[in-house]
Amino acid sequence: MGGPQSASAVRIEGITKVFEGRLGSPSVTALEDINMEVAQGEFCVLIGPSGCGKSTFLKIVAGLIRPTAGSVYVGANAVTGPGRDRGVVFQEYALFPWMSVRENVKFGLRLKGLSRNECDEAASRYIALVGLRASEGKFPHELSGGMRQRVAIARALAVDPQILLMDEPFGALDYFTRRNMQREVAKIWQITKKTILFVTHNIDEAVILADRIVAFTTTPGTVSEVIPVQLPRPRLEEELLSNPEYVEIKGRLLTLLNGDSH
Numbered sequence: 299m300g301g302p303q304s305a306s307a308v309r310i311e312g313i314t315k316v317f318e319g320r321l322g323s324p325s326v327t328a329l330e331d332i333n334m335e336v337a338q339g340e341f342c343v344l345i346g347p348s349g350c351g352k353s354t355f356l357k358i359v360a361g362l363i364r365p366t367a368g369s370v371y372v373g374a375n376a377v378t379g380p381g382r383d384r385g386v387v388f389q390e391y392a393l394f395p396w397m398s399v400r401e402n403v404k405f406g407l408r409l410k411g412l413s414r415n416e417c418d419e420a421a422s423r424y425i426a427l428v429g430l431r432a433s434e435g436k437f438p439h440e441l442s443g444g445m446r447q448r449v450a451i452a453r454a455l456a457v458d459p460q461i462l463l464m465d466e467p468f469g470a471l472d473y474f475t476r477r478n479m480q481r482e483v484a485k486i487w488q489i490t491k492k493t494i495l496f497v498t499h500n501i502d503e504a505v506i507l508a509d510r511i512v513a514f515t516t517t518p519g520t521v522s523e524v525i526p527v528q529l530p531r532p533r534l535e536e537e538l539l540s541n542p543e544y545v546e547i548k549g550r551l552l553t554l555l556n557g558d559s560h
Contacts, residue, residue, distance in 0.1 A: 351519030
């Protein structure tokens with residue numbers, strides 16, 4: 299098959315990943331024959347139980363891991379390794395501790411070979427977008443977890459990737475910070491119109507953020523169901539609790555994930 303159609307930002311064709319066993323232990327099939335597409339500008343959320351291969355899948359799309367079989371396309375280009383067309387945000391903030399907020403955000407811009415003025419302009423724009431203008435001179439150890447994750451998001455966005463890949467980015471945050479970050483990311487997505495592929499195991503988070511939820515089964519990871527989410531935005535958890543569509547989608551996901559855990 300060829301590359302994706304123009305409406306697709308990402309296309310996954312027959313992705314399988316087998317990890318070979320060590321010292322005589324059996325090999326493990328983490329992912330098996332995954333086929334899916336993510337549309338331009340879509341907020342697509344992957345959900346599944348722990349150990350279902352979600353993070354492995356995202357790393358394959360990022361080009362950090364090679365699949366055993368199958369192909370990933372971003373636009374018309376096959377993924378053969380990491381690239382500037384994909385920005386990645388992990389649960390661990392992965393910031394340089396010796397660099398200020400501003401210098402962390404500028405790091406990828408300098409690698410692109412932009413001039414000092416271009417770096418400064420882009421850094422200022424994305425620091426403002428994530429609401430950290432007042433903290434741009436601070437270092438990571440001076441920031442809260444939520445603020446550090448905002449820096450990581452600004453750094454990923456500043457290089458203007460086609461796709462933003464987010465691997466459980468709020469998993470280490472407390473409940474209230476997590477809710478605030480969900481709202482922030484939804485707002486940033488609506489402003490930037492970026493395509494986002496977001497991994498979580500939190501059902502509420504999936505429904506609050508997604509245009510479409512792709513549910514994975516476990517061992518080996520495969521796509522079990524794709525659920526469109528057409529709830530109006532912005533989505534506030536306290537307002538959704540009484541929405542019949544929200545209750546139905548959450549129920550379907552609970553059934554899928556609970557059934558997969560036995």
